[in-house]
Amino acid sequence: MSLSVTVHQTIAEIPAEAWDATGAGRNPFTTHRFLAALEDSGSVGEGTGWVPAHIAAREGDTLRGVSPCYVKLHSQGEYIFDHAWADAFERAGGQYYPKLQCAVPFTPVTGPRLIADDPAVQRGLLNAMTQLCLQNGLSGAHVTFCTEAEAELGESAGFLPRSTQQFHWVNDGYSDYAEFLSRLSSRKRKALRKERERAQAFGGAIRQLRGDEIQTEHWEAFWTFYQHTGARKWGRPYLTRAFFDRLHDTMRDDCLLVIAERDGQPIAGALNLIGPDAIYGRYWGAIEEHPFLHFELCYHQAIDFAIAEELDRVEAGAQGEHKLARGYLPTETHSLHWVADPGFRRALEDYLDRERRAVGEEIDFLRDWGPFKRG
Missing domain, CATH: 3.40.630.30 (Gcn5-related N-acetyltransferase (GNAT))
Structure with a gap:
């Protein structure tokens, strides 16, 4: 050749x-x-x-x-x-x-x-x-x-x-989240049920948005979340605000944006990208602190989506041994x-x-x- x-x-x-x-x-x-x-x-x-x-x-x-x-x-x-x-x-x-x-x-x-x-x-x-x-x-x-x-x-x-x-969650053909929980030890199963209950009791609603459901105001809110996390972890965010506009224009059908709203206003969010056989957790941020809300939006909601869409796995990004207790195994x-x-x-x-x-x-x-x- x-x-x-x-x-x-x-x-x-x-x-x-x-x-x-x-x-x-x-x-x-x-x-x-x-x-x-x-x-x-x-x-x-x-x-x-x-x-x-x-x-x-x-x-x-x-x-x-x-x-x-x-x-x-x-x-x-x-x-x-x-x-x-x-x-x-x-x-x-x-x-x-x-x-x-x-x-x-x-x-x-x-x-x-x-x-x-x-x-x-x-x-x-x-x-x-x-x-x-x-x-x-x-x-x-x-x-x-x-x-x-x-x-x-x-x-x-x-x-x-x-x-x-890294830590990945693998879909073993689960019909729903309850079946996934049934594969865990009794103590871990009870802990995750309580964790999700506390996270979802933050006083608002959690929405999964994809494609045309994602509007400009959602990206504005998420940019605020992303800046907050970026400033805390890296000193300054890697991505510009214009990146999210380009993502909306060309890739919103590839995105899953999980938003937590309280009194009708977004207070936290997690951005995922969707591949043919996996969902990839990328960014998270919040302007209010609520117990376990980070785990709910980033990990449990991604598992819910993967099961519903029959995806093989969830890849939740770099590092994080805290993912182990939530069913994400080292890979x-x-x-x-x-x-x-x-x-x-x-x-x-x-x-x-x-x-x-x-x-x-x-x-x-x-x-x-x-x-x-x-x-």
Whole structure:
């Protein structure tokens, strides 16, 4: 196969239909419309530390594969943490930034990153990343939240694999939430019933909004919630207000907005994106504090939706061992790393070997402590 590879400074340089046809359209976060919303809204691009450098592989005039890539000037908004790597490399006299990041910005969701149906094209995309680093003085290439199959292919191509974990809820064919509860131990079952009762007794109503049910005033309220959470966690929100306008214009049918209202006014909300087989929890915020309302809007309501829509799972984002008690079990996630400096590579290889063993042991331990009945 003879491939030609190009690097694009904006997703708009690649036609949306061609981009999505590579397989990128199967996951809401790798669709052309989602990545375009990030760029068009100014959430990524000049001044953000996320400079688009999308890679496209063609055979003749046919687009065969793509990878969403960015030249990074920091390690913010990635959720596969390498700040310690950067510190160690720079204390040893190296320059860690800029680096190449193959990822969906601000989105700790597993999905395709070497987006092509042919493994040969996927290897071509990986090779293009390393060449881009070598030709432009970038310290390395990092492919985060890739699929397990991509991680195996990347390791065979010389990238270093890394394992981390998230908590996912898996739909075992439940007919309703009550059937899910019946699979839990008695103590956990009673605790979750009480938790939902207390959350729903906050003095208002909870609404699930999708598609045209979501109106401008709902986005205005959610922007307030998002800013509140962003300021508390990160210092400043990653996304701009214009991003949510773009999301409404191009992806509202892919969104589930769960809103808590009191006296007719929104006081809290959780934003989810819907894929063909999963619902993905992304952002939450509130302007009033009520017991367990966060768990209700982010986790229990997502389970209700997944059961009703017969989705395979709920992915509720990064970190959070508190999800375990609510039926979300630890799940291995994958990334790939290539660095140009051979000494630094050897150090990372040793570190990642030990880290993978530790992550595997932690997943086994946490699964044993899950809320489900033994056996």
